[in-house]
Amino acid sequence: MSDARHAILSRIREASLPGRERDATARLRRHRRNLQPECARSSDAELIDVFVRKAEAVQASVVRVAGLEDVPPEVSRYLRHRNLPAHVAVAPHDDLESMDWAAMTITAERRKPLDSDHCGVNRAFCAVAESGTLIMTSGPDSPSTMNFLPETHIAVLKESDIVGAAEDVWDRLRASGRASAGSLPRTVNMITGVSRTGDIEQTIQTGVHGPRHLHIVLVKET
Numbered sequence: 001m002s003d004a005r006h007a008i009l010s011r012i013r014e015a016s017l018p019g020r021e022r023d024a025t026a027r028l029r030r031h032r033r034n035l036q037p038e039c040a041r042s043s044d045a046e047l048i049d050v051f052v053r054k055a056e057a058v059q060a061s062v063v064r065v066a067g068l069e070d071v072p073p074e075v076s077r078y079l080r081h082r083n084l085p086a087h088v089a090v091a092p093h094d095d096l097e098s099m100d101w102a103a104m105t106i107t108a109e110r111r112k113p114l115d116s117d118h119c120g121v122n123r124a125f126c127a128v129a130e131s132g133t134l135i136m137t138s139g140p141d142s143p144s145t146m147n148f149l150p151e152t153h154i155a156v157l158k159e160s161d162i163v164g165a166a167e168d169v170w171d172r173l174r175a176s177g178r179a180s181a182g183s184l185p186r187t188v189n190m191i192t193g194v195s196r197t198g199d200i201e202q203t204i205q206t207g208v209h210g211p212r213h214l215h216i217v218l219v220k221e222t
Contacts, residue, residue, distance in 0.1 A: 040164030054132025058193025120150035
């Protein structure tokens, strides 16, 4: 038993040597992209249109607004339209903190969501046009539970944060500073439409593993 233990620990030490780590990092940076669909190489304006179309195809609703100051009015409109309480849990992201929620008579609490919250508002890190997928990275300003606990998830996304293909996400993440000191966020959630499953008698059910409703507020930057 001691010989086996020694062999296992020796392999672990060898695998964690600085030289091996450098080789692995260099290989990842040299790795070529796979074939990508034509839409992933479109212009910025075309990528936005592709994202909206793909997101709506998987039961997400998308509304485009002119600036970040227009997010609270849109959230208020959405809550009234769906007859939901004017009460939201808001992730403590700088973009969301700067918004005037009180002017819309919305009770906005900057905190992690609770099981009792009907609606949570989070800031998306970026999105993938080819699949209509939101990319949410965990951190103090973006709790992962915001993506799962509230029945209605409202994601705020800037148009400039839409990329063509999934591979572009990791390049953007490394360049953002979120991957400083060689460390990626603990969790990266990829959200494509509302939560759904067909496990129960092969009948599609929504909201089983996450929100029943996904509303994306797409912010244009001037």
